Amino acid sequence: MSEKIATRDVYGKTLVELGRTREDIVVLDADLSKSTKTALFAGEYPQRFFNMGISEADMMGTAAGLAASGYISFVSTFGVFAAGRAYDQVRNSIAYTRLNVRIVATHAGLTVGEDGASHQTLEDIALMRVLPNMTVVVPADGYQTRQALFELVDYPGPVYLRLGRPKVPRVILEGTVFQVGKGQLLKEGRDVALIATGIMNGMALEAAAVLKGEGIDAAVVNIHTIKPLDRRLLSEVAADTGAVVTAEEHSVIGGLGSAVAEVLAETCPVPMLRVGVKDSFGESGAPDELMQKYGLTSFHLVEAARSVLRAKKKKEGRPPK
Amino acid sequence: MSTLSVAEIENLKSTARKLRRDIIEMVYRAGSGHPGGALSVLDILVVLYYKVMCIDPASPQDRERDRLVLSKGHACPALYAVLADLGFFPSDWLWELRKTGCPLQGHPDMRKTPGVEMSTGSLGQGLSAANGMALAARLDNSGRRIFAILGDGEIQEGQIWEAALSASHFRLDNLTAVLDYNGLQIDGWLRDVKSLEPVAEKWKAFGWNVLEVDGHDYTSLLEAIKKALEHRGAPSMIIAHTVKGKGISFMENQPDWHGKAPGEEEYRQALAELDTQEGEGVR
Ligand SMILES: Cc1ncc(C[n+]2csc(CCOP(=O)(O)OP(=O)(O)O)c2C)c(N)n1
Numbered sequence: 001m002s003e004k005i006a007t008r009d010v011y012g013k014t015l016v017e018l019g020r021t022r023e024d025i026v027v028l029d030a031d032l033s034k035s036t037k038t039a040l041f042a043g044e045y046p047q048r049f050f051n052m053g054i055s056e057a058d059m060m061g062t063a064a065g066l067a068a069s070g071y072i073s074f075v076s077t078f079g080v081f082a083a084g085r086a087y088d089q090v091r092n093s094i095a096y097t098r099l100n101v102r103i104v105a106t107h108a109g110l111t112v113g114e115d116g117a118s119h120q121t122l123e124d125i126a127l128m129r130v131l132p133n134m135t136v137v138v139p140a141d142g143y144q145t146r147q148a149l150f151e152l153v154d155y156p157g158p159v160y161l162r163l164g165r166p167k168v169p170r171v172i173l174e175g176t177v178f179q180v181g182k183g184q185l186l187k188e189g190r191d192v193a194l195i196a197t198g199i200m201n202g203m204a205l206e207a208a209a210v211l212k213g214e215g216i217d218a219a220v221v222n223i224h225t226i227k228p229l230d231r232r233l234l235s236e237v238a239a240d241t242g243a244v245v246t247a248e249e250h251s252v253i254g255g256l257g258s259a260v261a262e263v264l265a266e267t268c269p270v271p272m273l274r275v276g277v278k279d280s281f282g283e284s285g286a287p288d289e290l291m292q293k294y295g296l297t298s299f300h301l302v303e304a305a306r307s308v309l310r311a312k313k314k315k316e317g318r319p320p321k
Numbered sequence: 322m323s324t325l326s327v328a329e330i331e332n333l334k335s336t337a338r339k340l341r342r343d344i345i346e347m348v349y350r351a352g353s354g355h356p357g358g359a360l361s362v363l364d365i366l367v368v369l370y371y372k373v374m375c376i377d378p379a380s381p382q383d384r385e386r387d388r389l390v391l392s393k394g395h396a397c398p399a400l401y402a403v404l405a406d407l408g409f410f411p412s413d414w415l416w417e418l419r420k421t422g423c424p425l426q427g428h429p430d431m432r433k434t435p436g437v438e439m440s441t442g443s444l445g446q447g448l449s450a451a452n453g454m455a456l457a458a459r460l461d462n463s464g465r466r467i468f469a470i471l472g473d474g475e476i477q478e479g480q481i482w483e484a485a486l487s488a489s490h491f492r493l494d495n496l497t498a499v500l501d502y503n504g505l506q507i508d509g510w511l512r513d514v515k516s517l518e519p520v521a522e523k524w525k526a527f528g529w530n531v532l533e534v535d536g537h538d539y540t541s542l543l544e545a546i547k548k549a550l551e552h553r554g555a556p557s558m559i560i561a562h563t564v565k566g567k568g569i570s571f572m573e574n575q576p577d578w579h580g581k582a583p584g585e586e587e588y589r590q591a592l593a594e595l596d597t598q599e600g601e602g603v604r
């Protein structure tokens with residue numbers, strides 16, 4: 001594994017790269033450009049950057065207006081404000097209108113750390129994926145963030161791209177193809193499938209290695225696109241393994257786990273457990289400590305895998321009717 | 322509450338220096354936090370908490386207490402320092418700021434910290450909550466008073482102006498808002514990012530009784546608060562001109578000190594400056 005890098009840092013650099021050839025890209029921020037890293041774009045292309053001040057709702061509407069006039073709007077603030085504060089503006093001015101607005105939200109999830117619950121969105125995936133027309137992408141690492149940005153520039157309609165605050169390890173191998181809506185089998189396995197999004201992919205790979213030591217062959221699937229969801233891949237791995245664990249830095253209500261459960265309930269119901277935050281707000285603390293406290297580590301994934309395997313055995317052992 | 326005597330002013334200054342030490346110490350030990358806005362709002366909190374508000378740390382849920390909503394929630398180290406000094410909770414709590422499992426959150430949490438009246442941190446929401454508290458006081462036929470502290474960057478939020486309309490429409494004269502007008506937000510000076518001016522005229526146009534003061538001068542602050550509390554028929558807005566990072570030379574008026582903790586060297590220097598001020602009797 002190479003050195004760690006924050007997805008928001010990659011975002012800032014990639015925006016500058018994209019802005020060089022694409023004069024139709026405009027960027028908006030709400031007084032967080034140093035944190036979201038749109039400040040880099042602002043430095044290079046000041047005339048195509050709009051700092052809207054601390055006015056997220058106004059910013060979403062303005063981005064819609066620019067998009068309705070032919071521009072591709074990249075809008076950034078923290079996830080909690082992008083998805084939460086300005087929800088109705090996103091719904092009515094951006095999603096309903098199917099405009100080319102790319103909402104790039106940083107500081108998602110518990111790993112915001114010390115700022116605490118008011119700044120840790122654990123609901124944004126749920127809020128965004130329920131909106132018609134919205135594409136929801138959560139890259140696994142910096143490498144995938146860059147790939148996703150290049151793909152999403154011209155992807156039709158509105159997009160929510162979920163990024164984080166901390167530096168995260170590389171998990172996606174060089175040359176892995178990124179395609180919106182296509183999940184990635186990071187590791188094959190027969191016994192149980194660990195289905196992860198965002199930074200939980202790294203932990204899923206670690207968990208798979210631990211499980212291997214116990215003789216359990218775990219598959220790892222990266223669902224970087226929560227919407228549109230790769231129904232086919234999900235149904236296949238569920239059928240192949242017969243046991244599923246999902247992992248997300250988000251509430252277990254409405255996020256990846258819910259989305260996967262919705263698909264599998266209709267196509268291939270198997271024993272399943274969702275690893276994520278259990279219907280609670282976060283709190284202040286060091287990111288690693290919070291991930292531990294709220295049950296979001298590879299250890300918790302291993303536990304969940306063992307337990308879902310017990311359920312699978314029980315089901316298989318059931319006498320035929 | 323009359324005008325301040327020389328001795329009273331000296332006392333307040335001395336308290337403020339101690340609280341500034343606490344703020345620096347807290348943020349240093351936490352390794353993160355917002356010193357700039359905490360230092361700019363501190364003197365406003367000192368006058369309100371030590372000279373104006375009716376509160377009893379021994380019964381923080383007393384129905385008749387005055388209420389203060391720190392709408393610019395990131396400045397909570399200042400609020401926590403005051404609340405600890407007044408005895409709402411033990412001073413040791415201050416040194417656990419922002420640590421996992423501790424009651425003092427990175428942004429104020431009314432369910433975790435005694436004396437905190439409203440959970441804030443998402444800017445622009447506190448004035449509406451204060452309006453609700455003012456309406457409740459009126460329904461209760463209570464003389465309790467409601468204070469809301471707003472950041473200047475914060476009032477770029479549309480909700481503030483919705484609340485501004487509500488407060489004057491409902492003639493909430495039991496509500497006093499204070500604007501911590503330090504001129505800075507995260508991305509720089511407000512005049513460059515998104516200007517508020519003419520800000521006094523805006524609040525006047527929204528139906529408020531507007532006063533303007535030096536937000537670090539206790540006598541003028543108290544005078545303005547008194548006038549605000551006496552004013553009938555409309556809410557009052559005190560525009561307090563402040564200095565972000567007030568009291569620590571290298572933090573004053575520096576956008577960089579909005580949201581970062583001092584390193585060891587800076588921490589020592591900050592405390593040394595406060596010690597010198599104590600010796601010289603200046604603020
Ligand atoms: C709704 C919302 N948007 C953005 C932020 C991030 N943020 C925290 S403090 C701050 C700047 C606040 O500036 P100001 O109100 O002037 O505070 P002060 O200068 O007193 O620190 C911003 C943008 C937030 N907390 N809430």
Ligand SMILES: [Mg+2]
Pocket residue numbers: 472473474501502503504505506
């Ligand atoms: Mg300010």
